[in-house]
Amino acid sequence: MLSESRAGETSGFQNHVAEIKKRAMIFFDNVSKFYNHNSVALKDVTLKINPKEFVSVVGSSGAGKTTFLKLLIREEEPSRGKIIFDGAEVGELDRRRLHLLRRRIGTIFQDYKLLSSKTAYENVAFAMEASGKSDEEIDEDVPQSLEIVGLKDKMHNFPHQLSGGEKQRVAIARAIVNRPDVILADEPTGNLDPINTWEIIKLLQKINELGTTVVLASHDKEVINMIGKRVVVLDKGMVVSDKENGKYLV
Amino acid sequence: MTTLKRILKTGFLNFKRNGWLSAATVMVMVLSLFVLGNLIFLSAFASTILAEFGSKIDVSVYFASDAPEENIFAVKKDLESHPDVAQVQYVSRDEALQVFRARHKDEELIGQALEELGENPLQASLNIRAKNPAQYAAISEFLSGKKYPVIDKINYFENKLVIERLSTILNSVRGGGSVLVLVLSIIAILVSVNTIRMAIYTMREEIGIMRLVGAARWFIRGPFLVSGVLYGASAAILTVLIFFPLVWLISPRLILLMPSFDLFQYFLMNLLEFSAILFGTGILIGVFSSFLAVRKYLDI
Numbered sequence: 142m143l144s145e146s147r148a149g150e151t152s153g154f155q156n157h158v159a160e161i162k163k164r165a166m167i168f169f170d171n172v173s174k175f176y177n178h179n180s181v182a183l184k185d186v187t188l189k190i191n192p193k194e195f196v197s198v199v200g201s202s203g204a205g206k207t208t209f210l211k212l213l214i215r216e217e218e219p220s221r222g223k224i225i226f227d228g229a230e231v232g233e234l235d236r237r238r239l240h241l242l243r244r245r246i247g248t249i250f251q252d253y254k255l256l257s258s259k260t261a262y263e264n265v266a267f268a269m270e271a272s273g274k275s276d277e278e279i280d281e282d283v284p285q286s287l288e289i290v291g292l293k294d295k296m297h298n299f300p301h302q303l304s305g306g307e308k309q310r311v312a313i314a315r316a317i318v319n320r321p322d323v324i325l326a327d328e329p330t331g332n333l334d335p336i337n338t339w340e341i342i343k344l345l346q347k348i349n350e351l352g353t354t355v356v357l358a359s360h361d362k363e364v365i366n367m368i369g370k371r372v373v374v375l376d377k378g379m380v381v382s383d384k385e386n387g388k389y390l391v
Numbered sequence: 392m393t394t395l396k397r398i399l400k401t402g403f404l405n406f407k408r409n410g411w412l413s414a415a416t417v418m419v420m421v422l423s424l425f426v427l428g429n430l431i432f433l434s435a436f437a438s439t440i441l442a443e444f445g446s447k448i449d450v451s452v453y454f455a456s457d458a459p460e461e462n463i464f465a466v467k468k469d470l471e472s473h474p475d476v477a478q479v480q481y482v483s484r485d486e487a488l489q490v491f492r493a494r495h496k497d498e499e500l501i502g503q504a505l506e507e508l509g510e511n512p513l514q515a516s517l518n519i520r521a522k523n524p525a526q527y528a529a530i531s532e533f534l535s536g537k538k539y540p541v542i543d544k545i546n547y548f549e550n551k552l553v554i555e556r557l558s559t560i561l562n563s564v565r566g567g568g569s570v571l572v573l574v575l576s577i578i579a580i581l582v583s584v585n586t587i588r589m590a591i592y593t594m595r596e597e598i599g600i601m602r603l604v605g606a607a608r609w610f611i612r613g614p615f616l617v618s619g620v621l622y623g624a625s626a627a628i629l630t631v632l633i634f635f636p637l638v639w640l641i642s643p644r645l646i647l648l649m650p651s652f653d654l655f656q657y658f659l660m661n662l663l664e665f666s667a668i669l670f671g672t673g674i675l676i677g678v679f680s681s682f683l684a685v686r687k688y689l690d691i
Binding site for chain 2: 237239254255258267268273
């Protein structure tokens with residue numbers, strides 16, 4: 142009898158956990174990542190990010206921010222723990238079907254990662270072509286998303302003909318064009334001057350207001366404090382603080 | 392359908408936009424295919440020469456002066472059924488005399504001697520040509536083993552050393568030539584393969600970006616394979632175009648050296664096959680090396 146009721150309790154608890162995981166957009170379940178014996182990138186990170194949230198992940202360089210994002214799109218594999226994206230475990234995906242996950246997550250990088258042999262328009266269109274959208278959709282959506290980032294007049298320029306801020310805006314247009322569930326931004330303003338930085342942050346806020354989950358990794362104190370949303374602080378691979386309306390003090 | 396169209400379009404576009412890289416790759420492939428083409432000519436030329444030399448060797452069987460013709464024909468029949476024999480030619484005593492007279496028609500002394508002799512001193516003979524010079528020994532053994540009473544002598548045993556030497560030379564030229572052709576082809580192919588791999592190496596970051604942006608592996612690989620086909624095809628076209636004037640220029644000079652081999656004629660006769668080999672090789676190298684090179688960078 143006793144053991145039965147315990148089993149019932151446990152399953153009730155498990156149901157509860159499962160429920161949390163299901164409702165979460167992103168769930169890190171006790172995730173660790175070691176590159177080798179001496180270098181710990183992430184240690185026992187458990188974190189839940191809800192749909193439509195705007196989360197800033199902060200910390201000095203080497204704190205594990207980039208690893209955190211790379212694990213999410215499975216550019217890296219976790220050493221321990223599970224990562225759940227929208228109810229499905231990322232690690233269980235077949236490597237050949239990874240692109241299906243990545244189409245649902247728009248990623249923005251510090252070094253833009255634009256295709257240098259393609260124009261701004263083609264860079265954005267590539268993401269749509271790759272996910273098998275029709276030519277009509279592409280003709281309609283690409284100019285629209287370039288307009289959102291304010292680059293419609295330069296859409297036929299190649300990346301080397303664009304400034305840093307402009308390149309980052311192309312990258313944002315590419316990230317949003319497939320209407321992903323989540324936008325990951327890894328130090329998107331790291332190479333930009335203050336004015337461009339604000340433009341990019343405002344864009345990310347606007348995208349978030351339209352209903353997309355945004356995860357921003359940054360070490361820029363001013364930027365984080367200006368946003369005034371949830372802040373998760375990483376230090377030596379561990380979550381040391383997680384606050385709504387947080388500030389980045391150190 | 393849309394995807395296939397996109398892959399083709401991107402492949403063509405990449406080929407065009409990476410102009411210098413494509414041109415350099417195609418040039419290296421032209422060099423490789425040029426070497427291959429020359430090897431084809433070389434082996435055709437060599438086999439003509441070898442065949443010519445081979446046909447200069449023969450063995451004659453001489454018959455006793457009183458041997459009846461039907462006995463000689465019996466030997467001829469036996470020889471023709473021998474698997475190593477290519478051809479047997481009968482030369483009667485009268486024919487032998489005619490040939491002899493024709494050859495020495497300017498030498499009065501010999502004519503006089505023949506007159507004084509009164510009768511035909513020459514023997515009837517069978518001229519034997521083997522399929523391969525190395526087989527003369529076996530054929531001669533076969534003949535002497537049968538102990539035909541009509542046979543007077545077989546000149547193989549007199550010329551044995553020369554025939555054997557020639558045969559060894561022909562064989563080693565053939566063997567060495569094949570090794571040379573093989574080695575040079577491998578070098579030419581390796582150079583092309585590595586050039587394409589280098590060209591794709593410069594694109595490795597782009598390949599990674601495409602993966603991170605959510606492109607499927609074959610969607611990324613496809614255009615590279617298309618470019619590979621374009622490299623191979625354009626290199627083959629250029630190579631054939633280069634060969635035309637070159638062969639036309641060299642051919643008359645080569646004929647002076649080797650009258651039985653008309654290079655230009657050979658080129659025109661085999662143009663279709665020749666082009667097919669160059670196209671096939673070029674495209675195969677292009678696609679194969681692109682496939683290998685891209686695969687390495689897709690694992691992200």
